[in-house]
Amino acid sequence: MSENRTFVHRVIYGALIVALLIPLALLSQPATLEAPGGLLSRMRREHKLSQAELGDIDPTSATIKLATMGMGAIAVQALWHKADEYKKKEDYVNLGATLEQIVKLQPNFFRVWDFQAHNLSYNISAEFDDYHDKYYYIMKGIDFLKEGQEKNATEPRLLNRLGWYIAQKIGRADEHDLFRVLFRQDAKWHATDRPDRPLEARDNWLVGKEKFAESHTLADEQEGKGNFLKTSPMIFYSEAAKSQINYAENLEIDGTFGETARRAWEVAKGDMLAFSQRPMQSSIRERIRLGDYEAEQAKAATLAKKLEAIAPGVKQKIYQEKLATLTPAQRRAHETAADDRNLEQRELYAQSSYLTEVEWDEVAERVEPSRRAEAKEVANALIRAEEVVKYIDLEREKLNYDYWWARCQSEVLPDALAAREATYKAGKLYDQVEMEKSVEEYEKAWRHWRVILDQFPRLRSDSVTADEMVEEIERYKKALHFAGKKFPEPFILQDVIDLSEQKDPDLAAKKAQEKEQKKEAPAAAGGGEESKGATEGPKGDAEKSNGEKSGEKSAEKSAEKSGEKSEVKDSGPEKSKGEEAKD
Amino acid sequence: MVVENPILPYLQWLLEGDSARGIGGALYTYLTTAGIVALAVLVLGYLIAAVRHGPLAAGDMTYRVLLAAVRDLFGISPRRVWALARLAVKESLRRRVWASFVVFAVILLFAGWFLDPQSPNPAKLYLSFVLTWTSYLVLLLSLFLSTFSLPTEIKNRIIYTVVTKPVRAGEIVLGRMLGFAIVGSVILALMGLASYVFVVRSLRHSHDVAGAVDAKTGRGVTTEDLDHRHEFVVDPKRSKEELHFTEYASESSHRHSMEVQTDEQGNTTYAIGPREDLEVARVPMMGVLTYYDRDGQPGKGISVGKEWGYRRFVEGNTPAAVKWTFENVTAERFPNGLPVERTIRIFRTHKGIMDRGVRGTMFVKNPDTQTRTIAFPFTAKEFRVDSDFLPRTLEGSGRRQLDLFKDLVTPEGRVEIWLQCNDSGQYFGAAQADLYLRAADAPFAVNFFKGFLGIWYQMLLVIGYGVMLSTFLSGPVAMLTTLGISILGLFSEFIRELTSSVLEPDIKNKLGGGPIEAAIRLGRQSGVMTDLEDSAGIRIAQMADQAMMVLLRGVSRLIPDFSQFDNITWVASGFDVPSDLWMQQGTMVAGYLLAAFFAGFLFMRTREVGK
Incomplete structure (x- = not known):
């Protein structure tokens, strides 16, 4: 009887198992060339979740994910905690090893690659003092992104980040001069990245542009497949052209002019033009072309x-x-x-x-x-x-x-090229204490700049060019001083100086104060009651005029410095004058 | 090498503790805890017996149990324990424990696929890898062996073939523990041997000179081996010249010795030796650190805003300095002079000269007579060990020649080494362990063994707890409980932080409260730094959290902190595992094992088969 019951139980259990397996088999039926497969298979294809569609198939990653037996999320949590701890305690070797483990568990999660690459290239590299070490970690972050890209072949944002790190991190860090040289000389990296890359193309801006261009192509392909870009397309698609502009700009900063510089700017102009003709989704409405x-x-x-x-x-x-x-x-x-x-x-x-x-x-x-x-x-x-x-x-x-469009249009012109070259030479001569020659070169540069600025007024009003020029004009003033000459009045680029003063409230305040002092000096000499306040001392004077001319913020700032915050802040008339000046 | 908590001398640790950190002597703490737990168990046992049999009978029973237990304990026969241990060994072999070694061998075979020899510190990476896998496998093996053995035998009634013989409960428990410990130790030794061969063979390398050495500058470059090459400069006046590492990676400054020989015809040959720093186990002599602030007075050093407050900083081009005072520095110990090694952190407040390191000076001073040497300049190197040798004769002010031991070291053997940053606006950061005298070098193989000692200790703990729990729990439950204890032990630092963040809340340790408060915060999406409103509900939740944390703290104190047995960092960083450390670890393990044995013995006696 007992044996019979056991047998019946076994049959029932067996039947139940088979009954449960049937729908499971139907759900998870694999796709073949002829048939679309079960529901899971179809959904996987529909949402592009199969590993082959995401990027390289990594058997290790798949094995590790399976080995965690559904506890992957907990393991990931513990690993992120560990990674943070290693970072905090400056144990970068173990941090690197932990990151490897994290990406094995989360290989298709964009943020993991993005966050940790940023950690390596920006946060950890900054912890080191030797620029070689800094460079090592920047490249480690870049390689991390490359690995991420291989595993996520359909993700254009990773390629975009890659371009950004190569272009901007190497090209804009405080140590950019040193990094740019190291990057150019990094034969091993270039050999693995693109063995046929010629020596002259190993500039970080050009390699960055290469990656940006690849990310644009990938984004276009993916858009065709219905995968939309999850970032601002305007900024995303502008990067390649911007990199070319930076490349051209840096050529001139490094002292390369003439035909080479002109060609680089020509390419930049072409890139900007192509960018302006690209239909892109605006942040508010449908596609537009800039x-x-x-x-x-x-x-x-x-x-x-x-x-x-x-x-x-x-x-x-x-x-x-x-x-x-x-x-x-x-x-x-x-x-x-x-x-x-x-x-x-x-x-x-x-x-x-x-x-x-x-x-x-x-x-x-x-x-x-x-x-x-x-x-x-x-x-x-x-x-x-x-x-x-x-x-x-x-x-x-x-x-x-x-x-930027005005820059691209203007920089290819002979006047702009000559202006840049003369400014560069003047700066070099200044550094070599050849003041007479430096002044000559500067004056030559100003003449060319005048032509360019008249033709492209937009350049004059933008801080990028204006700041750069004002800096050079300051050096020119010093060169004049050392050469025993006076600053010419009217100055050929006076409008640039005026505009920059208008934009910089502190500078404007300083100028106004100088003028005020000039005006009031004779009155003070005459012993007038009113003038006493204005000449009571350099500190009080500076605070007052800061408050008056540059508004409340500057007043607070200068008052904080001298520990008299409340006094200045409470002074009603100064405040209202400041506000007026601001308006 | 980072040493966050200074290692106390063994006897001080055992008897006195560290009053500065509020830690009592280990022996005292252990005896107190054990006493409290034993008393609690006894009282609990008595109370249960009193409820069931009345207070008088309960007292009698408790007395009899205690008496029998003492008699049992003193009657333990080493011969019988050994016989039972052999039985455990045989049983383990029947259960094919050697398979874990096979798994380990397979892991080593494929390890090369995942390990990056270009890592900034490959030795650390490789060692961490083998030691981590060894500990995982050995701990898992010990877990399964120790927890399933007794319950299976009790279930299958095989235990009766043992208990029918004149053996005591204590002997059964001890025999198991010993037997499994032997099996685990043999497997661990095999894994250790394989790991040693793997690490050394993977990283040991040498180079040849590639191309010609520049006759004028003496500059040359080696061949590329193990994914790197070295640049070197040959000084014709010296026969031996160091090679300097050129891969731009920190912590990886390994070097090779180089013999340069020029024959009569003027032909020069270069022989590059094996890597020098790989198989190294420095024995450091640590000093006591004092910071001096910018006014030249002893202070706390400056925090430059790093989350980790391990190192404090001193300002450059001011009287601020870092001083290490060493004791027991004698001519017998350092006959040729003082080998100083340092690792300095740099913090720049302005760019300065970016292609040059921040400069500093070092000088030696007699703490009694205040006699000091001139300042020796150096350029600070971060994340690598920078060596300097202070010979017996050093220059003092006015070009006076100073004898290291006569003029600079006090008769009691005390000497000070001072460090200052010279660049204005830049800072040097240092911790106590960042500058030391390299007193000697221990054999690497022995140090490697000490690294494995940490794993061995953990294995013994798992076996001890596993056997103890298996005396009264079924196999799977005992296994899960031991696993839980091990995990708690691995995360004990985190648990400590968590409990103290709830029980002693402070701005520095805000973690978002206990589980209930954390759940409330999650639901409200409120960050850990945001204060919750002072409502009755929140107060109840926080009180419930506190109760849970008190319980968790109590439990965690009874569980060994597995992270304390981590000797990997020492070995991987090239430092000898201090004898004080491994002796402390050994004593702790002995203490826990003793407690586990007593508990196991008592539980076993309560069972029918144990009587």
């Missing part, structure tokens, strides 16, 4: 004229109607010219300006019924064109596109 700005602007202007022709004076009429609905104070603010508005009026204007805005479709609505449909069509096209202009402008602003 190069379409001017065309879209012209289109909007034409359409605006066309609508005006259909509905002459309607826009102005609606504006007047809306203006009439405002309060008298608001109206006065609107009617006053922008430059003449006082603080209160500016505020009122800002608060109410949206109330007087006239939309194009409002204009179309007012058109007589026979032409209203046509007007609406034009208004819609106009709204769209203006939107496109607005979004392109927004994206261009983010990238400082106008400036």
